[in-house]
Amino acid sequence: MQQLFKAHKVLICVGSGGVGKTTLSASLGICAAQLGLKTLVMTIDPSRRLKVALGVDSSTVKPVRVPGQKYSGELWACLLNAEEIFRDFIINSSTNPELAQQLLKNRLYQQLSTTLSGSQEFTSLLQLTKITQEQNYDLIILDTPPAQHAIDFLEAPEKIRALFQDRVVRWFVGEEEGSSFIQKIIARSTHIVLSALERITGSTFMKELNHFFATVRTVQAKISERTEIVQEILHAESTGFLLVTGFDEAKLREAEALFGYLDSNKYHLRGAFINRAFVPALRPLPAATEPKLVAEYAQWATFYQSREVFFQDFTEKWQARVPVVRLPELSQDTSGLDGLEVFAHEMGSAYTQQNGHNNVSTNHKPGAERVQPR
Amino acid sequence: MGFANENQRIVFITGKGGVGKSAIAAAIAQKYALGGAKTLLVELGEHSYFEHVYRRPIRYEPTEIKPNFYISLWSGEPCLREYVFHLIRVKKIVDLFFENKIMRTFIRAAPALKELAVLGKITSGIRKWGPPLDFDYIVIDAFSSGHFMALLRAPKGMADLIAAGPMGEQSRLIDEVLRRTNLCEFKIVTLPEELPVSEAIELHSELVAEMGQSAEIICNRVYQSALSEGDVKGFQANTNDRATRDFTDFLLRTLEGQKTNLSELKSAHPGFETRPFIFSAQGLEVINQLQLSKDHHAATF
The missing domain is CATH 1.10.287 (Helix Hairpins)
Structure with missing residues (x-):
């Protein structure tokens, strides 16, 4: 993993909800710190136990040094609080403090800063750019918000930037009109569309909307500037994407769609982790075993074996490009920093093994013995 | 206040990501349909999962899968379009509205607009608003916990924001439907694991506190050895x-x-139900087996 860590300043863990992104991000952080790097893990909404393990709570927006660590490097962690980051950003980047205050009080803005509109995604990237520019860490690992689809995460900044762009603002506050023939036609259709909007929403909404766009101007310049930096960082050679996926047909299908998306949008994909892919404890039992226990074993073994089919398809398709790493289902809970270290160790060795396998590109054929992949 | 059609029932299925919401939602919908109730299973979002499971195209309009059992995929834009058309009634203006580049940008990013439209569609049968939605049950395979609560908060937020006007009025009515215990029910799916259990308990108390709605908790994938x-x-x-x-x-x-995790869940919600771990990797087989599985009451553990 050393190579992976050394080649990157930022690693972003993407994947759909419930696949273990947060735990994986934290474990990656441990691996990196063990290899001597000063590492920051930026997490969103971790479990109570993970918070305890990392020594963070909801009030720690600033990075804290994770307590109880004995690494040659350093492990730091922070929580991302969308509302707070957004508010700080507005206040710090506004050209007019009074307008900034008005914007913060605007009720449409308040709706905008809830989780629905992608503000969590947007703000975590805002924070990433800020911390990257401060250059306090060798490596930053970013956990991404629990979105329905991981693609939302990458599209959110552009969505929000588009809303704040000058053309949109001018259109809504009615400065697009001119006197040329074309402009008049545009103005006419604008009028129809705006009055349609008023008919479906009502005049109070329109007033609030107008106020929103009038005050938004104060942060407009900074928003476009920051979104550009976000895109630069996301596309940099030193920023790697790691895909985390669950181990069933639907999750793998989603993962594949995401793979394609990252690829066609020129993000640098550096690895895929399939979480809970196998159970190390499932190995064939000796012939003389009690039949009841054999029956129980067969049930589990067949189950994991049947999932192998999906995994094989996925692996064959992608392993020529990036390491595809399978992580074990660990039945003991990964609690505390010790528990995370166990998981981190498993992950580190699985990655190294798979990466080597990848480099020599031997092709394993699927078979019955593949239930236990080692 | 009475609504136009109080015979329809909306069933929301939510829970942490990865707990098997979709499979449970489909199993519940299949069960209703088999019992003779005309049932619509609804997926939210841009992409259909059930399309792969049932191997049939799933679109906005209901697709009949088997007798009494239909599936729809409702994403924000078509719901909003239907809503706008219902108010404006002139196709040309509606087209102009949705083709306008700036309006598209606005709709893509505007907070709560699409969410309101989706909830408007979900509750439209009960309110008899817009095209008829002739089903006994609407089963929603909803978002995971955090996003789901944000979705439920949207109508109230919008109603508070714009008291007057059509959108304020609609928002108020949608919110009212969501709070009515005889019209909407909520099921939280969880797993016998630490994180899903604590998230289910938290979500349950948020539902009670903010929506005045209780929820049934279903613990999925309980291994019965x-x-x-x-x-x-x-x-x-x-x-x-x-x-x-x-x-x-x-x-x-x-x-x-x-x-350990089941007893944690039991101490907070003694009445939770369980569903067995299904040893299959095939989506449809899992759904069918879940449909047949008996509701094991928590007392058996």
Whole structure:
């Protein structure tokens, strides 16, 4: 993993909800710190136990040094609080403090800063750019918000930037009109569309909307500037994407769609982790075993074996490009920093093994013995 | 206040990501349909999962899968379009509205607009608003916990924001439907694991506090072993074989972990239901087996 860590300043863990992104991000952080790097893990909404393990709570927006660590490097962690980051950003980047205050009080803005509109995604990237520019860490690992689809995460900044762009603002506050023939036609259709909007929403909404766009101007310049930096960082050679996926047909299908998306949008994909892919404890039992226990074993073994089919398809398709790493289902809970270290160790060795396998590109054929992949 | 059609029932299925919401939602919908109720299973979002499961195209308009059982995919834009058309009624203006580049940008990013439209569609049968939605049950395979609560908060937020005007009025009515216990019910799916259990308990109290709605909790993938812990321990004591020891260890840890998490859940919600771990990797087989599985009451654990 050393190579992976050394080649990157930022690693972003993407994947759909419930696949273990947060735990994986934290474990990656441990691996990196063990290899001597000063590492920051930026997490969103971790479990109570993970918070305890990392020594963070909801009030720690600033990075804290994770307590109880004995690494040659350093492990730091922070929580991302969308509302707070957004508010700080507005206040710090506004050209007019009074307008900034008005914007913060605007009720449409308040709706905008809830989780629905992608503000969590947007703000975590805002924070990433800020911390990257401060250059306090060798490596930053970013956990991404629990979105329905991981693609939302990458599209959110552009969505929000588009809303704040000058053309949109001018259109809504009615400065697009001119006197040329074309402009008049545009103005006419604008009028129809705006009055349609008023008919479906009502005049109070329109007033609030107008106020929103009038005050938004104060942060407009900074928003476009920051979104550009976000895109630069996301596309940099030193920023790697790691895909985390669950181990069933639907999750793998989603993962594949995401793979394609990252690829066609020129993000640098550096690895895929399939979480809970196998159970190390499932190995064939000796012939003389009690039949009841054999029956129980067969049930589990067949189950994991049947999932192998999906995994094989996925692996064959992608392993020529990036390491595809399978992580074990660990039945003991990964609690505390010790528990995370166990998981981190498993992950580190699985990655190294798979990466080597990848480099020599031997092709394993699927078979019955593949239930236990080692 | 009475609504135009109080015979329809909306069932929301939510829970942490990865707990099997979709499979449980489909199993519940299939069960209703088999019992003779005309049932619509609704997926939210841009992409259909059930399309792959049932191998039929799933679109905005209901697709009939089997008698009484239909599936729809409702995403924000078509719901909003339907809503706008219902108010404006002139197709040309509606087209102009949705083709306008700036309006598109606005709709893509505007907070709560699409969410309101989706909830408007979900509750439209009860309110008899817009095109008819002739079903006994609407089963929603909804977003995961955090996003789901944000979705439910949207109508109230919008109603508070714009008291006057059509959108304020609609928002108020949608919110009212969501709070009516005889019209909407909520099911939280969870797993016998730490994180899903704590998220389910938290979500349940948020639903009670903010929506005045209780929810049934369904613990999915509960492993029902033919062997008792005692049996497994017996086998373990009688062997020197590494593989056997590891496997029995695995079984014991699974059973113990499960017991801990189920009792955690039980202390908060004694009445929760369970569904068995289905040893299959095929989506449809899992759904069909879940549909047939008996509701094991928590008391059995």
